[in-house]
Amino acid sequence: MAYRVAVYNAISASGLGRFAAPHYAVGKALADADAILLRSHALQLSEIPATVKAIARAGAGVNNIPVDEMSKRGVPVFNAPGANANAVKELVIAAVLLAARNVVPAIGYVQSLAASPDFEKRVEDGKKQFAGVELPGRTLGIIGLGAIGGLVAETAIRLGMKVTGYDPEITVDNAWRLPGSVKRAASIEDVLKSSDFVTIHVPLNNHTRHMIGRERLAVAKKGMALLNFSRDAVVDEEAVLASIADKRLRAYICDFPSPKLQGHAGVVTLPHLGASTEEAEENCAVMVVDQLKAFLEEGSVANAVNFPSVEMARESPHRIAIANANVPNMVGQISTTMAQAGLNIHNMVNKSKGEMAYTLVDLDSEAAPDLLARIAHIPGVLSIRAIPPISGSAK
C-alpha cells in the first residue's frame, strides 16, 4: 500500500524526493490523500477529505490551515520551526537598510529621469531628498523574539544597533539564545516609543490581528520605519497609511502587497519573498517531509503545532496510534478495551499538550478492525490508526 500525499505550492525537490516509490504516491491535489503538504495555499477555504491523517506546512506560519478543525478530527498539523528564519532575517536586514537610506524612492527618482543634457545635474540636485541615516546607535524594536526575531536581534547588534524587544511568550530556549544586550520592553507601546525601526515577527492569530493599529501608532517615535514580514493582518493598513500621512511613520516596508497599499509614497511592498531562497525552501521541505514520513510510517510526532511530540522505538509490527482529548481515564478505557479483546500491550506511550493527547501502543498481536472501531467510539477518541511497518522507513 502506498501513502498518498497531495502537494500544493512549489515544494523543493530535495524534500519531495524523500517520498520514495513504491511506498508513496505524490501528486498535485491528489484525491483521497493520506497527507497534505503545502506552503501558503489557503487550505482553510477548502474541504479537507476525511482520508487526510496529517497536514504539513513547509514553512512557519499555519494561519492558512484550519488547525482547530484538524485538532477536533485528531489530525496533526506540522510546520518547520526555524527552517526559513535565516532567509527572513536577511530580507529584514535588507529592509532596514532600504528604509535607512531611502533606497526605493531614490531608485524611483533616477528611473523617472529622462535622458537630457542636464541629466547629471538633476541626479546631483535630486539626491538631497534621499539623504538617510546610518545604523550604529539607532534603535531597532523587535516584536516577537522567536526564530526570526532572535536572528534579527543578533545581526542588528553586530551592525551596531541597539535592540529593544517585546515577547511575553518567549520560550526559555529562545531567551537563552538572545544576545545579552537586547533590552526587554514592557509593552508594545514601549517598543514603538523608543525605536527608530520596528520589525514584527509574531504569528497571526486572534491575539495578534491588528496588533499595530491607530492607537499604538499614535505613540510611535516620530520618523519611525515599520517593517512587517510577519503577516498582513498583524497590521491595520488604514492606520499605517494615516500615520504616514501625518508624518509620524516615515516608511512601511512589508512582505504583503495589497490593493490598499498600492501607490502610496512611503510604502514598499515585496511579493511575500521572505522564505523564498533555495536554502530555506530546501530546509523546510526536508524537515516536514521527514516529519510526515515518521508520522505515517511510525506514528511519531515531531513539530506538530497542535499535538505533543511523541516517539517510541518500534518493538512490534502491531502498532496503534490514537489521538484523544486530554481528559481523565482515556488511557484506562483504551487499555481496558484492548485487554477485553485479549490483546497484550507490549509497550505504550501517552503524552499531552493543551487539550490534545496522543497515545502509541505496540501490541503483541494484531488488533482486529472491530476492536479499532470500538476504541474509535470511546468518547474523547478523535482518531485511531493501525500502522503496519513498511520497509525503507523514515527512521
Ligand SMILES: NC(=O)c1ccc[n+]([C@@H]2O[C@H](COP(=O)([O-])OP(=O)(O)OC[C@H]3O[C@@H](n4cnc5c(N)ncnc54)[C@H](O)[C@@H]3O)[C@@H](O)[C@H]2O)c1
Ligand atoms: N515573510 C515570510 O515569508 C515569512 C517567513 C517565515 C515566517 N513568517 C511569519 O513570521 C512568523 C514568525 O516566525 P518565526 O519562525 O519567528 O516563529 P516563532 O514561533 O519562532 O516565533 C514567534 C514568536 O512570537 C511570539 N509571540 C506570539 N504572540 C506574541 C505577541 N502577542 N506579542 C509578542 N510576541 C508574541 C512568540 O512567543 C514567539 O517567540 C510566522 O508565524 C509567520 O507568520 C513570514
Ligand SMILES: O=C(O)[C@H](O)COP(=O)(O)O
Ligand atoms: O510562514 C512562512 O513560512 C512564510 O510565510 C513563507 O511562506 P511561503 O512558503 O509561501 O513562501
